[in-house]
Amino acid sequence: MAINVIIKPTFDVERVRQDFPILSEEVYGKPLVYFDSGASAQKPRAVIDAISTVYETEYANVHRGVHYLSQKATDAMEAAREIVRAFINARDIREVIFVRGATEGINLVASSWGRQNLSAGDEIILSVMEHHSNIVPWQLIAEQTGAVLKVVPISDDGALDMNAYADLMSDKTKMVAITHVSNALGTITPVEEIIRIAHERGVPVLLDGCQAAPHMALDMQALDVDFYVFSGHKIYGPSGIGVLYGKSELLEAMPPYHGGGEMIDVVTFEKTTYADLPFKFEAGTPHISGIIGMGAGIEYINGLGLDNIAAHEHDLLEYGTAKLSEINSLKMIGTAPEKAAILSFVLEAVHPHDVGTILDREGIAVRTGHHCAQPVMDRYDIAATIRASIGMYNTRKEIDVLVAGLGRVQEIFGQ
Amino acid sequence: MNDGLTDLYQEVILDHSRNPRNFGPAEEADRTARGNNPLCGDRVTVFLNLDGDEISDAQFDARGCAISLASASMMTEMIKGKSVAEAKALFEKFHALVTGKNGVGASPDLAELETLSGVKNFPTRIKCATLAWHAMVAALDGADEDVKTE
Numbered sequence A: 001m002a003i004n005v006i007i008k009p010t011f012d013v014e015r016v017r018q019d020f021p022i023l024s025e026e027v028y029g030k031p032l033v034y035f036d037s038g039a040s041a042q043k044p045r046a047v048i049d050a051i052s053t054v055y056e057t058e059y060a061n062v063h064r065g066v067h068y069l070s071q072k073a074t075d076a077m078e079a080a081r082e083i084v085r086a087f088i089n090a091r092d093i094r095e096v097i098f099v100r101g102a103t104e105g106i107n108l109v110a111s112s113w114g115r116q117n118l119s120a121g122d123e124i125i126l127s128v129m130e131h132h133s134n135i136v137p138w139q140l141i142a143e144q145t146g147a148v149l150k151v152v153p154i155s156d157d158g159a160l161d162m163n164a165y166a167d168l169m170s171d172k173t174k175m176v177a178i179t180h181v182s183n184a185l186g187t188i189t190p191v192e193e194i195i196r197i198a199h200e201r202g203v204p205v206l207l208d209g210c211q212a213a214p215h216m217a218l219d220m221q222a223l224d225v226d227f228y229v230f231s232g233h234k235i236y237g238p239s240g241i242g243v244l245y246g247k248s249e250l251l252e253a254m255p256p257y258h259g260g261g262e263m264i265d266v267v268t269f270e271k272t273t274y275a276d277l278p279f280k281f282e283a284g285t286p287h288i289s290g291i292i293g294m295g296a297g298i299e300y301i302n303g304l305g306l307d308n309i310a311a312h313e314h315d316l317l318e319y320g321t322a323k324l325s326e327i328n329s330l331k332m333i334g335t336a337p338e339k340a341a342i343l344s345f346v347l348e349a350v351h352p353h354d355v356g357t358i359l360d361r362e363g364i365a366v367r368t369g370h371h372c373a374q375p376v377m378d379r380y381d382i383a384a385t386i387r388a389s390i391g392m393y394n395t396r397k398e399i400d401v402l403v404a405g406l407g408r409v410q411e412i413f414g415q
Numbered sequence B: 001m002n003d004g005l006t007d008l009y010q011e012v013i014l015d016h017s018r019n020p021r022n023f024g025p026a027e028e029a030d031r032t033a034r035g036n037n038p039l040c041g042d043r044v045t046v047f048l049n050l051d052g053d054e055i056s057d058a059q060f061d062a063r064g065c066a067i068s069l070a071s072a073s074m075m076t077e078m079i080k081g082k083s084v085a086e087a088k089a090l091f092e093k094f095h096a097l098v099t100g101k102n103g104v105g106a107s108p109d110l111a112e113l114e115t116l117s118g119v120k121n122f123p124t125r126i127k128c129a130t131l132a133w134h135a136m137v138a139a140l141d142g143a144d145e146d147v148k149t150e
Helices: A013-018 A045-057 A068-087 A103-119 A136-145 A160-167 A191-200 A248-253 A286-302 A306-325 A352-363 A374-379 A396-414 B011-018 B068-081 B084-098 B108-121 B123-141
Strands: A096-099 A123-127 A148-153 A173-179 A207-208 A227-231 A241-245 A264-267 A272-274 A330-332 A342-347 A367-369 A385-390 B031-035 B042-049 B054-063
Touching: A045 A286, A068 A096, A068 A103, A068 A241, A068 A330, A096 A103, A096 A272, A103 A136, A103 A160, A103 A173, A103 A207, A103 A227, A103 A241, A123 A136, A123 A160, A136 A148, A160 A272, A173 A191, A173 B031, A173 B042, A191 A207, A241 A248, A264 A385, A286 B011, A306 A330, A306 A342, A306 A396, A330 A396, A342 A352, A342 A396, A352 A367, A352 A385, A352 A396, A352 B068, B011 B068, B042 B068, B042 B123, B068 B108, B068 B123, B084 B108, B084 B123, B108 B123
Parallel strands: A123 A148, A123 A173, A173 A207, A207 A227
Antiparallel strands: A096 A241, A227 A241, A264 A272, A330 A342, A342 A385, A367 A385, B031 B042, B042 B054
């Protein structure tokens, strides 16, 4: 008789922590408590090793080289492109464009798509809780083309006002560019509904997936999204590398963003023809080790299972929300029903900057400030918040350390 | 616990931040300058009245942390009655104090500002302590542009 034992993969956070060398560092003689993964995540050994391996054994410039190492580096880089494609379930590997980060991805679309498709009076719909990187590129192209930005408001809890969104949609709307998860509030936006409403009018949608990619499974085909961007360093990979996904028919119709090597077919002084996707948008020598390192980061996530990571983070979100809410003078900013693992809050009578300094001396890394999202700070009439953003390696015990640190803040400020 | 926090957040600093002196927008001022720290979103506006070469009145309006409010509050108290040159010289001494460049033995001119010396152990907070001062100097120089820390 055969006995089949199915072992359900479980998430062992202590084992995960051992994969991240930096987590054993001390800060001011205290164990590092890192609650700033929303700004940039720490790197597992697998990513650090992958980057070292590139430089130690397989580094050369990619593409066009006939020699052994060039071919090896090219293969490793293109293997990483396939890892990314599978990670976001894009239909075609040519739809995966390597960029410096989400910021460059949005600038690429705003500039390249915008120059071709926007004219005076056209409207671009954003939300009030966008990161500056999903505001300023659109302002730049709006200034050049005469297009106008329309801003979807949020309710007091930080949820996107979908009625207002539907009302803003008009014959003039040419693009919707909205965050998938708010970096300042943690709000998860109803992207399926956003896309459905836009597509009813044939309007393309760009989603800023920076805060979504590390926390939830992505499926470009199921979403039917037109453009999607995220950054490597927030998914446990290196900085300076990111991904722009675009539907191939849209990308093919767009002019190049940067000119240079790699992105050409034939160059003469009279006329240059461009390379096919994805290379048309990848001028110059790419961030080779960054691409390979980002691929290693995704494989590390895949090995643990994004669902397991999400469940662990959701537990910490609920635990953290409950613990922080016990503090009388504390007010959570962003309490939408659908939330990713971001705890943003303010303390009565103590400025976030002072809180950040005191927590820092306790070894706790949080971000204090406007989180590059000044319009949403203005929406709440505050200058800044304290933001504890949760990564896969955080623990309930660390939440307790944070709460104790806030106790020290109150002690110093005599509350 | 000697982690510098009790030096940084001395009672006199907390008192100034809770009850800032000369606080609020001025109806009329001879000179006005705004300071802005794009890093944290803090803003300060300094209002000065001049009687010849003497600062006859100083007031500020701000949104900021305890360090920036306390520094601005003390500044407005200290520069009243000083000449333009004296106020600028005081900023030089204060700047040296918070950046840890004043060596041993602080200047007696600094008086209560001395309590902000703990800032030197917190390099990320130096800009908080100096924002209002930069705005004050800009106001004295009659600069039109906003002062930024970045």
